[in-house]
Amino acid sequence: MLDIHQLRTNLDAVIERLAERGYAFDREAFLLLEAERKQFQGRAQDLQAARNAHAKKIGQAKARGEDAAPLLAEAAAINGELGDLEGKAADVQLRLHEFLSIIPNLPHESVPSGRNADDNVEVRRHGAPRSFDFAPRDHVDVGAGLGMLDFETAAKLAGARFSVMRGGVARLHRAIAQFMLDTHTEQHGYTEVYVPYMVSGECANGVSSLAKFKDDLFKIEGRDLYLIPTAEYPVTNFVRDEILAADSLPLKFVCHSPCFRSEAGAYGKDTRGMIRQHQFDKVELVQIVEPEQSYLGHEELTAHAEAILKMLELPYRTMVLCTGDMGFSSAKTYDIEVWLPAQNAYREISSCSNFEAFQARRMQARFRREKGKPELAHTLNGSGLAVGRTLVAILENYQNADGSVTIPPVLRPYMGGVEKLSRP
């Protein structure tokens, strides 16, 4: 959520920056809501003051044994008008809040302007795509060839966009997650956390806009619970409604979890294989930081995600998303894209964002410096990395002509020393 003070004092500038990311701010509606709010709130507060004063006088009169009847009559008149106004004031507050809660974050000044993914800008590239002396197969064929990746059985169990893994590939999938968790906890200073895989609507609304994106989530029938689309949802909400001590920051959490996404609106997109699934595993990095540290933290967090790809020796490039391609809550986002030889393209494997105070304001996540007022914290997160897509990248980049797949050296300790997956 944006700071309403910013809208009151700098409306034109805010409208302009929102337009850059393709959001058409309804100026008239906002000004009307504000005018109504001022009118109803001011009048209601005056009447409340009068009511409180009368109540006090009545109490004093009764204590002295005087007749309170005239005061009671006046109080009744005030309450008649007040009931109506309080309702109107509450209603306009609610509408104002709804209006604000679906406005996306402002892009940071370092974010390039642009309309869509075509306007994203590459900031760096690491590793050279391997040249194959045979036609590389995609991960579906590699996995099926090994007899370890099975989409037919998955479809029988749950329909499209699910997968079943067996044997070495299932173990490799687990090894990838273990390796990432160990690296981030032992080398990057994150605390491992285990969390609920469902969260309340309030938590969902803290990190994003439930009103806007509820169709992307799986909801538990008859309950106010949603399957998490990323561990960001539960982990960032650790600090909801908290006032943290400044010296406890930064908080750095790493969480391995499954992620559930309805992929509504993605029909026909990436239907083959496990690139886009209703359920996938991800190792998520979350940081809660002081405002002046957030851009430094963002660079570090992105580097932590990139470090995994370097250790796995997978070629990647890092893109800064343009204003038009960023997510709802983000002020700045880097996407890390891994090389997939079968697609002859770089594909997203991580997304690292700085949300500044946008989520913190929605969640009321604050911290207090020495003898200061509570201030909103800044929140950051990024995939470090998507486990399913990392598996895809390994199957494709490390495949051999005979159909076997070499295990990247850093994963071998997690594979009981196995160096290669072959058809049993």
Added chain:
RNA sequence: GGAGAGGUGGCAGAGUGGUCGAAUGCACCGGACUCGAAAUCCGGCAUACGGAAACGUAUCGUGGGUUCGAAUCCCACCCUCUCCGCCA
């Protein structure tokens, strides 16, 4: 699933219809004393919104209700704890 207890400020904990946004203690901040520290003493110390300010309004788990007036009474819900049952 059954029975009971409870949710008040950073923490602990009073308050059961009216000068209560809330005693007291701890923590914290400022000051006095001291060469300095400790101890002691004095003062300050919730959040949000509106207002230039004075100040006003709201908030005692959440939402309704009763009342001129609710932390306090009533109803519903949520959460925590204890006991019994069941269970991975």
